[in-house]
Amino acid sequence: MSDRDHYEAMPPELFVLRDDEGPILYAPLGRLMARANEPAVEVALDYARDPESYAGMSEEGQAVVRALGERGFFRHRAYPRHERGFRPTQTTLFPTNNCNLRCSYCYAFGGEGGGNGEPITRMDLRCAQCAVDLVAQNAVERRDSGDGTHNFLVSIHGNGEPFCAYDLIREIVWYGQDVSERLGIPAVFNAATNGVLNEEQLDFVVANFHSVNVSFDGLPEFQDTNRPMAGGRGSFAQVDHTMRRLAEAGVGFGVRTTVTDAMVDAMPDIVAFVANNYPGIEQLHFEPVWECGRCKTSSNVMPKSDVFVRRYLEALEVAQGLGVRLVFSGARQDVLVDTFCKVSSGSFTVTPTGDVTACYEVSYASDPRSERFFFGRFDAEQDRFVFDQAKLDALSELCVHNIRFCDDCFCRWHCAGDCAAKVLDGIGVQEHHGSVRCEISRALTLNQIQRKLDYKADEKELAQEGSTEDA
Ligand code: SF4
Ligand code: SF4
Ligand code: SF4
Structure with missing residues (x-):
């Protein structure tokens, strides 16, 4: 058996990244990374492209290939695959499109009917109950089949502020708790809110929700300018109060x-x-504004990608010193996926009108993108949800396996083609040509790799110091 029989080359999955210190070999599927010199990179790529080239390599070249091979750089690994077959154990409910704020960049024209003259409306309670029933029942069946499911999840979100329909949220949560007790499976409740909540609502959130995401623009002046109340005054004081209350109560929350x-x-x-x-x-989740929705009529513009990256990295230094986890959605070197979000596996998101959409940002039938993302609805007469399997099948194809533009990107299995609603607006996956967000995703993912390499180098140095002392 020759040395190379241990390795199976996967040329597209071995990337060469470069920074000020030189080349980095990166095999994302194995989460492997190593700094290398140019000759080492050359033999590694030669071997990855053609394992037969091993025989003609110099001894040094063969030693490099063997060393990388022993670390797994050339090993075959399965590609990530999203779940097929629609059996959701999680539902995201949009109780209302009403909103008490008028954020200057709102993608959904919250409180103004999506900008298309749609009525302000709220979800029918029976529709919400049927969604809860469906995910709870799936969770029980999946748990009993031993697939690792152990709860069902109800997320409260909105194309408006969900707590504008607080009485409905209460009914949904109580119903979910009853179902959980009846079926003997835990229920988890999450909420996304703009944070303008009254005391009763806050008490309810603290008592019943497992985690909360608050949209907050970081400093009082930005919050008051970008996220004003419907009447025009600033919203900082109220959101500040909410976050202090959540922090005091020990509720897990993100901003x-x-x-x-x-x-x-x-x-x-x-x-x-x-x-x-x-x-x-x-x-703390930073996301550059995407110029859509109300942004088109306000003066909000997206920051330049290089400036966003520079400031994000400065912010990261501050965050690490203060023990805060900083997030940008496109940079996640620690995950291996073939889709950016759950859009391809049929995220079960129900709009106030009872339509089922795979995408949070596409929530009105009048949005041309609904043709792609709407795949079901609540049928009040049948008292159940009906789904369009052909639509689900088409959504399942929205994954990075089918996006040629991402084939040679080292973030392919992390970013996985980015947010479909943003980059596939009116086009097919074959026409995906990335966006300005790619520059941010790549720069910040490279930084995550660099940090891991630095950490490993520090560890090695410490180990060497330790062994010198021992000697
Ligand atoms: S709180 Fe949310 S839904 Fe309401 S206007 Fe702001 S971004 Fe839109
Ligand atoms: S496609 Fe984009 S906007 Fe839609 S749910 Fe996924 S990440 Fe959100
Ligand atoms: S090319 Fe762009 S969208 Fe595709 S994986 Fe890379 S960063 Fe993401």
């Missing part, structure tokens, strides 16, 4: 901050403000 060009330089200050004022915050 999502939408970054506009006008705020990008303040990202490090935002981290410091949030960490110092709301201790216990689980994560």
Whole structure:
């Protein structure tokens, strides 16, 4: 048996990245990374492309191939595959499209009917109950089949502020708790909110929700300008009160901050403000504004990608010092997936009108993208949801396996083609040509790799110091 029989080359999965210190060999599927010199990179790529080249290599070249092979760099690994077959154990409910804020960049024209003159409406309670029944029943069956499911999840979200339909949320949560007790399976409740909640609502959230995401623009002046109340006054005081209350009560909560060009330089200050004022915050999620919805009629513009990256990295230094987890959705080197979100496995998201959409941002039938993302509805007469299997099958194809543009991107199995609603607006997967977000995803993913390499180098140095001392 020759040395190379141990390895199976997967040329597209061995990437060469470069930074100021030189080349980095990166095999994402094995989560393997190593700094290398140029000759080592050359033999590694030769071998990955053609294992037969091993015989003609110099001894040094063969030694490099063997060393990388022993670490698994050339090993065959299965590609990530999203779940096929629609048996959701999680539902996201949009109780209402009404909203008490008028955020200047709102993708959904919250409180204004999606910008298309759609009526302000709220979900029928029976529709919500049937969604809960469906995911709870699936969870029981899946748990009993031994697939690792152990609960069902109800997420409260909205194309408006969900707590504008607080009485409905209460009914949904109570119903979910009853179902959980009756079927003997735990229920988990999450909520996304703009944080403008009254005391009764806050008490209810603290008592019943397992985690909460608050949209907050990081500093009082940005919050008041970008996320004003429907009547025009600032919303900071109320959101600040909510986050202090959640922090005091020990409810796990995260903050999502939408970054506009006008705020990008303040990202490090935002981290410091949030960490110092709301201790216990689980994560701070920065996302550059995407120019859609109300953005088109306001002055909000997306920050330049290089500036966003620079400020994000500065913010990361601050976050690490203060123990806050910083997140940007496209940079996640620690996950291996073939889809950016659950859109391809049929995320079971129910709009206030009872339509089922795979995408949070496409929630109105009048949105041309609904043709792709709507795949079912609540049928009140039959008292159940009906789904369109052909639509589900088509959604399942929205994955990075089918996106040629991403084939040679080292983030392929992390970013997985990015948010379909943003990059596939009116086009097919074959026409995916990335977006300005690719620059951010790649730069921040490379930084995650660099940090891991630095950490390993530090560990090695410490181990060497230790062994010198021992000697
Ligand atoms: S709180 Fe949410 S739904 Fe309401 S206007 Fe702001 S972004 Fe839109
Ligand atoms: S496609 Fe984009 S907007 Fe839609 S749910 Fe996924 S991440 Fe969200
Ligand atoms: S090419 Fe862009 S969208 Fe595709 S995986 Fe890479 S960063 Fe993501």
